[in-house]
Amino acid sequence: MVISESVKEAWHINEGMNKVLLEYLTPEMLTVQAPSKDWSVAGYLAHLAASKKWWGTHLDELGVGSLPDLFEETTGKTIAEKDLARIKDVFEQTSQAILETVERAANKGKLPYPSIDVYLIHQMIHDGHHRGQILLALKTAGYTPPDDDDFWGGWWTDQPL
Amino acid sequence: MPVNETVKEAWLINDKVNNVLLEHLTPNMIEAHIPGSGYSVAQHLAHMAEAKKFWGAMLNEEQAGTLPDLFKEERSAETNLAQIKDVFAQTSKVTLELAKSTSDPSDFPYASLDSYLIHLIVHDSYHRGQIVLALKTAGHPLPDEGALWGPWRTETIE
Numbered sequence: 001m002v003i004s005e006s007v008k009e010a011w012h013i014n015e016g017m018n019k020v021l022l023e024y025l026t027p028e029m030l031t032v033q034a035p036s037k038d039w040s041v042a043g044y045l046a047h048l049a050a051s052k053k054w055w056g057t058h059l060d061e062l063g064v065g066s067l068p069d070l071f072e073e074t075t076g077k078t079i080a081e082k083d084l085a086r087i088k089d090v091f092e093q094t095s096q097a098i099l100e101t102v103e104r105a106a107n108k109g110k111l112p113y114p115s116i117d118v119y120l121i122h123q124m125i126h127d128g129h130h131r132g133q134i135l136l137a138l139k140t141a142g143y144t145p146p147d148d149d150d151f152w153g154g155w156w157t158d159q160p161l
Numbered sequence: 162m163p164v165n166e167t168v169k170e171a172w173l174i175n176d177k178v179n180n181v182l183l184e185h186l187t188p189n190m191i192e193a194h195i196p197g198s199g200y201s202v203a204q205h206l207a208h209m210a211e212a213k214k215f216w217g218a219m220l221n222e223e224q225a226g227t228l229p230d231l232f233k234e235e236r237s238a239e240t241n242l243a244q245i246k247d248v249f250a251q252t253s254k255v256t257l258e259l260a261k262s263t264s265d266p267s268d269f270p271y272a273s274l275d276s277y278l279i280h281l282i283v284h285d286s287y288h289r290g291q292i293v294l295a296l297k298t299a300g301h302p303l304p305d306e307g308a309l310w311g312p313w314r315t316e317t318i319e
Contacts, residue, residue: 009273010276013276113313113314118174118313126286132288132290142197
């Protein structure tokens with residue numbers, strides 16, 4: 001097996017953080033942008049899914065390449081999905097597909113990473129980076145962030161005192 | 162179970178990414194923050210060091226608990242970049258050394274030492290994302306994307 005059990009477990013915990021975030025979001029939050037007029041929240045989410053899909057195709061072009069996108073290109077514009085149910089569904093499909101792909105893989109294929117473990121950790125870091133930006137944009141727009149223990153708590157076996 | 166070699170590697174890569182960010186920062190960037198949003202860049206950095214120290218002290222109070230802080234009185238944060246870089250280097254080294262040398266993390270609230278280190282890496286990335294957004298909003302140049310993400314990969318991607 002090319003993936004360590006502990007990294008697989010971390011992948012599930014990271015999925016849990018994404019689920020907490022997606023459950024916390026409301027339709028009106030999806031259009032929020034930071035004052036820098038960066039991506040909207042929906043844009044970030046579309047990017048997170050697209051990134052997993054892009055890198056995953058280096059391991060399984062056909063299987064991962066057929067995953068749905070959370071954006072569409074129309075006349076020079078990229079429009080991000082704003083249906084939360086669909087976003088949650090694509091996130092789940094994508095995460096599961098990536099994990100199944102790495103579990104089946106005999107080696108790291110065309111992935112330009114030192115190992116499958118590092119590839120997956122990078123994807124988690126990428127998620128973390130943009131989760132931070134999503135929540136900062138929302139905070140700036142006046143929304144209360146999700147409960148810290150709910151958001152981070154998946155990493156611990158017991159809540160720290 | 163000891164720390165997996167791949168997770169140690171990821172820790173060192175994360176260190177490199179933090180160094181890219183720290184090398185990019187200048188004294189006039191360190192106080193940047195989005196109005197109404199909380200932490201300045203300096204406070205994010207202080208919190209990143211603080212989190213590693215807090216968790217490390219649960220493994221070994223003597224070694225991790227004595228690490229220097231980047232928060233000062235009333236949650237104001239160190240703004241001297243040389244000091245920040247030094248504390249980051251010390252804290253990261255001690256955190257990894259403690260994880261590698263711990264034989265019985267039974268009282269530690271993580272499923273494994275790997276999970277603990279990956280959590281801290283993810284925590285760093287969360288705050289790095291917010292730092293980058295704060296810099297962008299304040300009109301500062303951003304760290305080169307290739308430099309920030311490249312350490313994870315073995316080849317440059319076109």
